[in-house]
Amino acid sequence: MIYQRNREWAEKGRIDWFTVGFYLLFVLLGWLNIYAASYDLENATALFDLSGRAGMQLVWMGSSLLLAIALIKIDVRFYETYAILFYLAGIALLIITLLVAKDINGSRSWLIIGPVRLQPAEFMKFLIALTLAKVFNGYGFRLMDRRNLLIVTAVILLPVLLVIAQSETGTALVYLSLILVLYREGLPGGFLFTGIAAIIYFVLGIKYSDIAVGIISQGEFMTILLIIIFTASLILNYLKAVKPFLVTLLLPCAIFLAAYILTFLGVTIDWGVIALAALSTTGIYLIFLFIRNRQKNYLYIFLFLVGSFLFLESVEYVFHEVLQPHQQMRIKVTLGMEQDLSGAGYHVGQSKIAIGSGGFTGKGFLNGTQTKLKYVPEQDTDFIFCTIGEEHGFVGSAIILLLFVAFILRLLSLAERQTTIFGRVYGYAVASIFLFHLVVNIGMVIGIMPVIGIPLPFFSYGGSSLWGFTILLFILLRIDKSRKRI
Amino acid sequence: MNSPNPLTNKKNIIAVAAVIIALIYLLQLFHLQILSPEYREYADSNAFLRRPLYPARGAIYDRKGNLLVYNRPTYDVMMVVREMEQFDTLDFCRTLNIDIERFHLLDTDMKDRRKNPGYSSYTPQLFLSQLNVEEYGLLQEKLYKFPGIYIQSRTERQYNYSGMGLILGYVAEVDKNKMAADPYYARGDYVGKSGVELSHEEDLRGEKGVEVLLRDAHGRVQGRYEEGRHDKAPESGKDLTLSIDIDLQTYGELLMHNKVGSIVMIEPKTGEILCMVSAPTYDPALLTGKAFGSNYQSLENNPYKPLINRAIAGTYPPGSTFKPTQGLIFLQEGIITPESRYSCFGGYPPLGGRPACHGHYSPLAIQYALATSCNSFFCYGLNGMLGNRSKYASTGNAFDVWKDHMVNMGFGYPLGVDLPSEKRGFIPNSKFYSRVFNTDRWHAHNIISIAIGQGEILATPLQIANLGALIANRGYFYTPHVVKEIKGGALDEQFTTRHESGINREHFEVTVAGMADAVTIGTCRGINLEPFMEVCGKTGTAENPHGDDHSLFIGFAPKDNPQVAIAVVVENGRFGATNAVPIARLMMQRYLMGEVPESDRWLENTIINREILPYVYTRNLPARQNESENEEEMQ
Secondary structure: OHHHHHHHHHHHOOOOHHHHHHHHHHHHHHHHHHHHHOOOOOOOOOOOOOOOHHHHHHHHHHHHHHHHHHHHHOOHHHHHHHHHHHHHHHHHHHHHHHHHOOOEOOEOOOEEEOOEEEOHHHHHHHHHHHHHHHHHOOOOOOOOOHHHHHHHHHHHHHHHHHHHHOOOHHHHHHHHOOHHHHHHOOOOHHHHHHHHHHHHHHHHHHHOOOOEEOOEEHHHHHHHHHHHHHHHHHHHHHHOOHHHHHHHHHHHHHHHHHHHHHHHOOOOOOHHHHHHHHHHHHHHHHHHHHHHHOOHHHHHHHHHHHHHHHHHHHHHHHHHHHOOHHHHHHHHHHOOOOOOOOOHHHHHHHHHHHHHOOOOOOOOOOOOHHHHOOOOOOOOOOOHHHHHHHHHHHHHHHHHHHHHHHHHHHHHHHHHOOOOHHHHHHHHHHHHHHHHHHHHHHHHHOOOOOOOOOOOOOOOOOHHHHHHHHHHHHHHHHHHHOOOOO | OOOOOOOOOHHHHHHHHHHHHHHHHHHHHHHHHOOOOHHHHHHHHHHEEEEEEOOOOOOEEOOOOOEEEEEEEEEEEEEOHHHOOOOOHHHHHHHHOOOHHHHHHHHHHHHOOOOOOOOOOOOOEEEEEEEOHHHHHHHHHHHHHOOOEEEEEEEEEEEOOOOOHHHHOOEEEOOHHHHHHOOOOOOOOEEEOOHHHHHOHHHHHOEOEEEEEEEOOOOOEEEEHHHHOOOEOOEOOOOEEEOOOHHHHHHHHHHOOOEOEEEEEEEOOOOEEEEEEEEOOOOHHHHOOOOHHHHHHHHHHOOOOOOOOHHHHOOEOOHHHHHHHHHHHHHHOOOOOOOOOEOOOOEOHHHOOOOEOOOOOOOEOHHHHHHHOOHHHHHHHHHHHHOOOOOOOOHHHHHHHHHHHHHHOOOOOOOOOOOOOOOOOEOOOHHHHHHHHOOOOOOHHHHHHHHHOOOOOEEOHHHHHHHHHHHHOOOEEEOOEOEEEEOOOOOOHHHOOEEEOOOOHHHHHHHHHHHHHHHHOOOOHHHOOOOOOOOEEEEEEEOOOOOOOEEEEEEEEOOOOOOEEEEEEEOOOOOOOOOHHHHHHHHHHHHHHOOOOHHHHHHHHHHHHOOEOOOOOOOOOHHHHHHHHOOHHHO
């Protein structure tokens, strides 16, 4: 009986054609832009010529469509049932790849089987997503249980470490973007806040590390002020205590004011020392509050303050000692600290030139000079957005960007309307992965993000990535199709 | 955990973040694509290779239509290093007839970015320049064997005659200063460096065209931009017709062989220069092709300075050829009449017989004074003019009137001939002498030698020849010029404007009569072409403190309706009659009679074979010093 009803639902459920429409539109536009990006002025190949990139992409598109149909046909329980098995197989494949792969442009991520080149890391995305969904779907699963947290961390970190070993840092970051799912599923916002704070500290600490303010750098000075403001905000947010909030803000102000007055008396002030004094005072005040009120949150906020400071002090060390020179360079170029137009900045410089030269309406299809003449590197893979920017201008790039945002909002709403935890977690995973790709890829191409080589979904040339994204999306559509309607 | 605010609700926060990031990206796109037009320029300079298309430089003809200068293709060997696979270096060297060491040297030079800043292994780079047609043919046959080797043709000046290098000038690669001054020129362009090639550079060069090509990130050309819609065809240079008669010019150069000096012949009615010989000269072909550098160096180092056009840049005391100007001024100013007579006793009496004179009857009037080149007559004249207090307030005033007449007759300033580096000569003014003598109260006798074209006076052979044209025209001249016609263009107005000397025609008739007498009964009987033609002339012997006197002659013929005016300067040629007069005679015969008559062949041979070269020639041109020192006095 129940089985019968399930069958009925399954048959009644419709595919979300809205999302499919996005998919088909993106793939088609991507194909045209791949043709434009790889268009060779001297020996132009026809759109359908299999020896050209666009022709090959057509093959990938066709196979992806078949793959999509197959994914829709498969029983929805199949995905949940075999998620972990597939995940383990994927991990095994990553290890094999790591062992047998040849070095291609510094990356050891390609499996070459006859004429086909596959990048298992692309397929790992949906496997992690499925596995996360499966784990969260477990009976009475609570994320903040230590054991569960450990399992979830392991599910994400294991493939992250493996692809880092393959020198695919970009893909590793994509996996890490699944933290957004954890946030949706109960990870306290404090974790996310800590993460964002860490990024801000890092950027400030590195970018302004050259100018000194007394015994510390300008970056440290600014970060210390920020730590004090964050600390005060946390007090307000978690303790709803207005008076300690104001005191936390006013105490350092008083110290700076006192120091400022002293300068009129002819005292030479080391503002670095003053900043450190202000931070220490805030710390002591937090300890005082903890002892007086016996509220653990004060202790946590104190730990946040100490942790922030220690993190800040380690930033420079990490930057110079842990990161490799080319990575340092990419970060410096992104932060605007270096103008290296022939080295690390070349790619971004040329990419900005290509996009900027498009103007309002662009140069027209196949009329882009920068991409045609190979000034933009990887112009049909990671930098495909340049072709859009150059040939279709602000209008074209804005439309694509907005279409993508609409697409992601649609995915989020699909995820939210799922009636199972499995479906919802998987949906959020898919949305997070697409969002991360979009933000990092376009951000890189327009010079806001450092150069991280990950493709623009459906637009960048490549079989593995198109297949990977198709699988990711159509499993979601399959799950959505047979969701229980309330 | 869900907060009531929908924006910070966990369900929505990812969506909100996505929208915020998209807005930031939209702003960045707006900034890049709409607010930053410079990206468009970067893109264009990236992608467009604006390759110049060189026009053919104009050809040069002589006044009778003989082709003097034209263009010949030469071939440069270009190399694209990336395309050179399995290159048979030995065979290549054999084909080009160079040895392997030279190959490696050229190769290193080409790849050295200090010497060749635009080096790229993807684009054609100049390996070896200026192959001739034969070498080109050999290489062309074997070109299929040498991948990555290309031949690029360009043109080089080619000359039909070995003379008049100084008038034609030469072309060479443009230098930095010229490029900075004129944005038309780019590195590697050829530009006129001297002579007509320089003075008529803008006519001869034409207008460069441009071909807009697409260039990829490696610098390789990928085709034409929009099928050449933005290309501009080059505009050929204009052909020039010179007023020079190449036959006369060549003959003059022959006569001046082994001598230092100058012959200038002008057609008085038009100011067209028929010949302008400066000796020694050089073969213009020396300054083309591969040997340019070494040839230029040796010409530059030659003590006889063949790169200086003495006709316009050599300045000499004009000596007695100057006397007609003095007679004209004195007559115009009313200091003398044609009948005024002065005594001469073998010298200028008031200064105890200085300057000295030669035997003739005395007292004598202007006509006979010109015929016999009497020094005393003109000294009296100058003294009479400068000392005339009823007419002029002071000696200085009188002298400045004198100077103005001289300037009106074409002295003291460049005439404005259409050739570069013309010198102005030197005509002093009263301030100059006041400074020299350190007082305003100097006397005509202090400067008496200028009356006979000595002292401070300096003139170029062109100015002297122009004086001949002025007298022949009885009072006016046209600025002498060597370019008669610009095909598809017009001559500058200054060459078609009549310049008046401000001296009455009747005074010229007296002067002409004196110069006619000089030929028939006076100092330059050597140029008497009677009965064929009446010639007028005046010899000059310019004192030269550095060696033998310079031999000078000024004249024109025929006396009525003159066809030609001439000036000859033979450095160290002593008396005017010794060298300058016979050379002028032969030149006039050649031009007016078409051929030197049989009876004068001996003279022709004598002159051609005569060598008048100082053993060590270290003369510095005095004009250079004087000119720079006395610049302000002449303003």
